[in-house]
Amino acid sequence: MPDKRVVLSGASGLIGRALAESLTADGVEVIRLVRHAPAGPGEVEWDPGRTRLDPAVLAGAAAVVNLNGASIGRFPWTSRYRHELVWSRIHPTQTLARALRVLGDDAPHFVSSSAVGYYPPDAAGQRFDEQGDRGDAFLSDLCGEWESAAQTAGDRVALLRTAPVVHRDGVLKPLMLLTKLGLSGPIGRGTQVWPYISLDDEVAAIRHIIDRGITGPVNLSGPTRATANDLGFALAVAMNRPYVLRAPVFALKAVLGADAVQALLTVDTHVVPAVLEETGFTFRHPTVEAAVTAAL
Template identity: 60%
Template sequence: MSTDRIVVAGSSGLIGTALVSSLRADGIDVTTLVRRAPRDENEIEWQPDRLQLDPAALAGARAVVNLCGASIGKLPWTRGYRAQLASSRLRPTRTIAATLRSLGPDAPAFVSASAVGFYGDRPGERLTETSEAGDTFLATLSADWEHEALQAGPAARVALLRTAPLLHPRGVLKPLMLLTKLGVSGPLGRGDQVWPWITLEDEVRAIRHIINEGITGPVNLSGPEHAMANDIGRGLARRLRRPFFLPAPAWALRLGLGADAADSLLLSDAIVAPDVLLTTGFRFMHGTLDEALDAATP
């Protein structure tokens, strides 16, 4: 098999689809792991719920990228859905890690998804890749997720993608755009909480940078400019020519969405710095909030 082959799990999601398209556009051989019968030679079936993956699917690849996980944007987070959020991340990651471990020293690099939710709610604290995990539901889940990925070592080099919410019409902007178009957007909670963010284009470019540079350990995939929730909301409203005035108090968000989801997704405050990306030579295509919102709302 090609030594320039990349294996992608979770290729049907927003990031996975864009990553596969980007790699193939540059002539890179991509194998996708699917949970159904393969439709062509570029697909290989696996059953992560049963912890089943043929080692031959990964052997000889340059890297395995794991993007599996049920959407955190699906609300509310009922007890059953919280269990699904966990199992849809931990089981696939555990399956890939065990398979890579079985390949020994010839195992490909493992680039595994995580989230900036790892840090939890940390107002005023500059959070780098060396910062410890927070104590929210999403922080605990992200720490467990990373623990599973690290089990691929020492056979495989492991990189952990602590990804920020995507400023994209199908990412974090989807519900915000709907509310804004309806004319009912405004401050969420205090509104001054810092929201990490990244564009889809820079997310894909950063993943490829991590693979190409052989980076290991946690990597913050977050834009270099800090932005408050109100900055993002007002910027979006301005581009859509709609008002931004109707506040949603924190108590109402917790009541409507559930405390775990509201605190993890909308009310948490985290200044996440992309130190590893910047010190390894990565340059953002969209380095400011204005550039990111312009790209997301053409």
């Protein structure tokens, strides 16, 4: 994509920074939508949910990539923070979709974030490809609203159902602290299936989707089934620390809140990246052990 331009919202986040660096390294012009006065020609100020975005900012781009959203890893999920989780996703998506609709048939490919939280959080023994049913938990409803907002942009919309990213600043951040202190071990029973993806594969998958013009939901999740124990033990081995102390679910719920624990820690959902595999994507880190090694 050396002669193309990509408009990126959420460029300051973990995935956004890595994607912008990857595109820029290959000569792709990246226009960042920012919420402060522009620091240079590669930035455009916007105020999603409050003012309209000029469609001319998006016109002629190869893709518009929407990565906005407050972190779901912040606890507890109070009523106020739940509102922030919703607002930070829905309003930027609606603002972008509104501008893209104005461009009509000339609108760029819209690549918009969602998450594997779309699927039921407690679905032991089931596999979910992109045609899988939506769950009825808080995150499932949020993802459903998020995707519905994106789909109002038109027909050329890809929905990134991203798994927790195995990275020092991603899902590993709290786990690394516990492991360093020698306090890591099974969360609950530990055998629940956890979706995951490495940061390198996340970025490569987004670029794959843009390059091939893929639309519809796409699961961005590693291809090899992994449990919470698989990830935790791989991290303990990499850090040369023990993995023995079991964390009781009732205690986690008392501290973090029942919904957050169900959505993030005791989630048991086997998500398969069917669309990526069917369209020829090759994972650099196809196992959670490889993802942990790459992250460290």
